[in-house]
Amino acid sequence: MFDRSEYGSLKSRPVFDRHLNPSPHKEWVSQEFTKWSKGFADHNQWLDDLSVLSACYMFTGCKQKDRILAATMFISHAFYLDHAMENARKQRSATLMVDLFEKLLLAVLTGRTDNDFCIGRRLLDTLAATDAFLTRDQMTFTRNKLNAWLETIRDIHCNYWLQNRFIPYDQYYDQRSNESGWYIYTLFSEICSEYTAPESLLKCVPSFDTLRTTGIQLALALDDYLMTMVKLATNDITNGVLSYASAAKCSVQTALDVQLVLIKGLESECRSLYDTMVDRLGPGVESQELKAYFDTFMDSMYGFHTAFAVLYAYEEKDGLVWSPKWEALSRQLMDDTKEMQLNFLN
Known part of the structure; x- marks a missing residue:
């Protein structure tokens, strides 16, 4: 059994030593x-500021x-x-959630x-802005993953969040890798480094797709680790740590x-895959282009971690991380008289 008393005693550790500065283009963006x-x-200015903060740390090395x-x-x-979903959440309505996503999927179609x-309208504007930098194959990839993203958000909400059920751990990656949006976020590593993988890396073993997939696993694992405290505080058990x-x-x-x-294992695996591909390409322009991409790719993870630390005002002491915002959430939970228990045996 888990009860709220465990929240205040949880120990979170720093994930990466690498901390980035935001993009020099942050003010213009x-x-x-x-x-x-x-x-x-x-329009919500706080959401705007959060979006700029995230992007300008994740893609800090992008020159354009x-x-x-x-x-x-x-x-x-x-x-x-997430803000638009709030009404359906408050009413615990599957119908409202399904209607919202049907309209979004129709807009994409x-x-x-x-x-x-x-x-x-925001989504259609975003697609138009992004398409300017994509190849035809990347456009197809983006729309396929966008549809999967929207469908999986809807399904996880209806099948797990509404029913207060854990996502089965053996199904977790397949579902959350789509629902998290990381397939699309990692595509921006290609966009921001102006990189298109050569045919030799698409057909070899391990392939460029293997690197991308491993990177998405890393991003999702990082996302879940950082969000565990917040998920617990909001009684949301759709999280890999909890699964x-x-x-x-x-x-x-x-x-x-x-x-x-x-x-840590996935981070090392990404670097090992990269080293293998560099060896296969040999010295030259293709290896230099791959390095620029890989640096952008990994910096998106380090930048996400840094942005999260800035947002939550991380404090590090004795090898542990704590946030005063977590402390506030902990007090809020302890003051609430409603008992909350999550049964990990089901």
Whole structure:
């Protein structure tokens, strides 16, 4: 059994030693993005600031500011979509959630939506801004993954969140890799480094797709590790750490420790895959281009970690991480008289 008393005793450790600075284009991106975002009735300045913060750390090395702007728009879609889902969550309504996502999927399919459907118009604008940097194959990939993203958010909400059920750990990666949006976020590593993998890396073993997939596993593992405290505080058990604890019948602390080992292993695996590909390409322009891509790819993970640390005002002491915002959430949970228990044995 898990009860809220474990929340205050959980120990989180620093994940990466590498901390990045935000993009030098941050001010320009913020101005342009906010100007665009204010054109919608659902404008929320806090969500805008969060979007700019995330993109400008994740893609800090990108030299072309219009590409960071497109990344900011895509990242903002996740935040604004989460905001748009709030009414359905409050009413615990599967019907409202399904209706929302049917309208979004129709917008992607037709390229049109109602003028008062702000989240749909935001998405279509974002696709148009991103398409300018994509090959035809990348456009197809983006729309396929976008559809999978929207469908899986809907399904996880209805099948797990609404029913307060854990995502089975053996199904977790397949479902959450789509629902998290990381397939699309990692595509921006290609966009921001202006990289297209040569045919030799697409057909070899291990292939470029193997590197991308391993990177998405790393991003998702990192995402879940960082979000565990927040998920617990909001009674949201759609999290890999919690799914592992349920499957392994262990404490959340043990699951957190296992997750950190997983992250370190995936980080090493990404670097090993990269080294193998460089050896295959040999010295020359293709290896230099791959390095620029790989640096951008890994920096998106380090940048995400840094942005999270900035957002939550991380404090590091004695090899542990704590956030004063977690402390506030802990007090809020302890003051609430409603008992909350999550049964990890089911």
